[in-house]
Amino acid sequence: MIPTQPNRAQNDTGAAVDDEFRALLEGLRTTLPGVQVLFAFLLALPLQSAFAELAGPPRSAYYVALYSSALASVLLIAPSAHQRLRAPHSGVRRRSDDHLTTAVRMTIGGTILFLIALSASVYLVSDVMLPRSAAIAATAVVAMLAAWSWFYVPLVSFRRR
Numbered sequence: 001m002i003p004t005q006p007n008r009a010q011n012d013t014g015a016a017v018d019d020e021f022r023a024l025l026e027g028l029r030t031t032l033p034g035v036q037v038l039f040a041f042l043l044a045l046p047l048q049s050a051f052a053e054l055a056g057p058p059r060s061a062y063y064v065a066l067y068s069s070a071l072a073s074v075l076l077i078a079p080s081a082h083q084r085l086r087a088p089h090s091g092v093r094r095r096s097d098d099h100l101t102t103a104v105r106m107t108i109g110g111t112i113l114f115l116i117a118l119s120a121s122v123y124l125v126s127d128v129m130l131p132r133s134a135a136i137a138a139t140a141v142v143a144m145l146a147a148w149s150w151f152y153v154p155l156v157s158f159r160r161r
Contacts, residue, residue: 017100035114039069058127065120068113075110079103119143
């Protein structure tokens, strides 16, 4: 049986998915360095002599920050891994809306985990330098600003316009 030429609508949809996937990867190029720098900082922290004195809520914040930044790295790197595995060697372009949806969900999950890691890291450092109530307030300001600018603005503010 001779394969038929795919219709134009399928080609346009496939190209649109491929373009959106590339745009997603482009956006991740700005997000990943921040996550990776935070993760590197957190990996180096236990090697400092003062880390042994860390106890209670700051120590818990450290573990929350470490694990959420590690998980954020995994989810945010996943779409790039998809790109490397599918396109260059196999020649398979991303033509599936499901693939794009999965990559976007991973990116959103990774961004949420990065917000958690960032907040826990701010708390960790603030608790060492400030009274606990000030550390909590500083953490709340950072968490709310990130949540507002990363989620509220694109999902709610832009929808109104």
